[in-house]
Amino acid sequence: MKILVTGGAGFIGSNFIKYWLKTHPEDQIVNLDKLTYAGNLENLKDIESNPNYKFIKGDICDRELVNEIVKDVDQIIHFAAESHVDRSILDSTPFIMTNVVGTQVLLDAAVKCGNKRFHHVSTDEVFGALDLEGTDKFTEDTPYNPHSPYSAAKAGSDHLVRAFGDTFGLPFTISNCSNNFGPYQFPEKFLPLMISNLVEGKKIPIYGDGKYVRDWLYVDDHCRAIDLILSKGKIGETYCIGGMTENVNNLELVKKVMAIMGKGEDMIEFVKDRAAHDRRYAVDWSKAQRELGYQPQASFDEYLAMTVKWYLDNNDWIKNVKSGEYEKYYQKQYAQ
Numbered sequence: 001m002k003i004l005v006t007g008g009a010g011f012i013g014s015n016f017i018k019y020w021l022k023t024h025p026e027d028q029i030v031n032l033d034k035l036t037y038a039g040n041l042e043n044l045k046d047i048e049s050n051p052n053y054k055f056i057k058g059d060i061c062d063r064e065l066v067n068e069i070v071k072d073v074d075q076i077i078h079f080a081a082e083s084h085v086d087r088s089i090l091d092s093t094p095f096i097m098t099n100v101v102g103t104q105v106l107l108d109a110a111v112k113c114g115n116k117r118f119h120h121v122s123t124d125e126v127f128g129a130l131d132l133e134g135t136d137k138f139t140e141d142t143p144y145n146p147h148s149p150y151s152a153a154k155a156g157s158d159h160l161v162r163a164f165g166d167t168f169g170l171p172f173t174i175s176n177c178s179n180n181f182g183p184y185q186f187p188e189k190f191l192p193l194m195i196s197n198l199v200e201g202k203k204i205p206i207y208g209d210g211k212y213v214r215d216w217l218y219v220d221d222h223c224r225a226i227d228l229i230l231s232k233g234k235i236g237e238t239y240c241i242g243g244m245t246e247n248v249n250n251l252e253l254v255k256k257v258m259a260i261m262g263k264g265e266d267m268i269e270f271v272k273d274r275a276a277h278d279r280r281y282a283v284d285w286s287k288a289q290r291e292l293g294y295q296p297q298a299s300f301d302e303y304l305a306m307t308v309k310w311y312l313d314n315n316d317w318i319k320n321v322k323s324g325e326y327e328k329y330y331q332k333q334y335a336q
């Protein structure tokens with residue numbers, strides 16, 4: 001089988017490509033990625049010469065290129081997105097272009113090329129926020145109520161995917177997952193930022209009072225969940241995917257990381273809150289467990305310790321990203 005992965009040079013996409021080539025060595029993967037600031041081919045260094053892997057630098061909004069690629073694949077797994085809420089507050093234009101228009105271009109191509117199987121990777125942020133004191137969780141039936149330009153653009157893409165299913169019979173599935181963590185996450189995101197700041201002796205900035213609760217999903221569990229959806233999921237269905245955290249807020253998370261790294265609480269710095277900051281996300285993944293057999297494979301604390309260790313062992317990777325060195329890798333490896 002030949003699979004198009006969009007956004008495969010990003011955090012989750014690169015973990016997914018490596019997961020897939022290991023678990024499905026007979027399949028071929030085409031990685032279409034624009035290499036924005038978040039795309040880093042160093043993430044894929046160890047598989048770049050695999051004969052079943054091909055990288056194409058390009059934009060999912062480029063209709064001609066997308067049509068050309070899609071006609072030659074069996075399935076599309078769509079990760080490519082502008083993904084950082086803070087950036088969407090500064091300028092929402094690239095979010096609308098990539099997350100909405102880019103998804104539409106891919107969907108058009110999937111229909112045009114004979115209704116290719118389409119899996120859309122989305123976020124729990126489309127559901128809005130839960131009360132900090134509550135115990136309820138997002139489910140597949142939670143109404144959409146996005147609060148940031150990022151989540152609004154992702155919500156738009158989810159609606160488009162469903163509309164293409166209804167209108168053109170496109171065989172699709174959608175996953176709405178919680179905050180991912182693990183290796184190769186761009187160090188502007190909370191966990192790698194915090195670890196790399198501590199390594200550099202810098203304080204950790206915490207928005208507002210730090211009482212923001214997230215559900216944390218280890219990236220390998222996410223990859224496995226997508227695999228299960230592709231093999232056992234029902235066409236036209238949505239699956240919520242989450243991890244094993246129970247109401248851990250950002251402040252508690254920072255303290256856990258500082259304890260693993262042997263740092264004191266004087267390294268915490270409270271900073272001005274983000275606009276429209278969602279208080280709590282929690283994901284009920286019982287449908288995926290019931291219908292697909294999905295289950296995270298380790299506890300949150302075990303995964304957290306593994307993740308901290310990975311960043312400490314791969315300090316050069318972080319340094320290259322932070323200094324912009326990683327962009328030279330593409331020039332060196334792929335310029336021709």
Ligand SMILES: NC(=O)c1ccc[n+]([C@@H]2O[C@H](COP(=O)([O-])OP(=O)(O)OC[C@H]3O[C@@H](n4cnc5c(N)ncnc54)[C@H](O)[C@@H]3O)[C@@H](O)[C@H]2O)c1
Nearest residue numbers: 007009010011012034035036038039059060081123179180
């Ligand atoms: N990271 C999370 O915690 C999380 C949680 C829920 C859902 N998601 C979703 O998972 C997907 C992947 O997230 P991520 O954290 O790996 O993101 P990321 O920002 O690390 O990577 C995004 C990738 O998409 C590429 N890209 C951006 N615009 C493109 C375009 N126009 N054409 C082609 N490629 C383009 C980038 O170069 C980059 O490689 C996204 O759709 C995101 O909304 C992420």
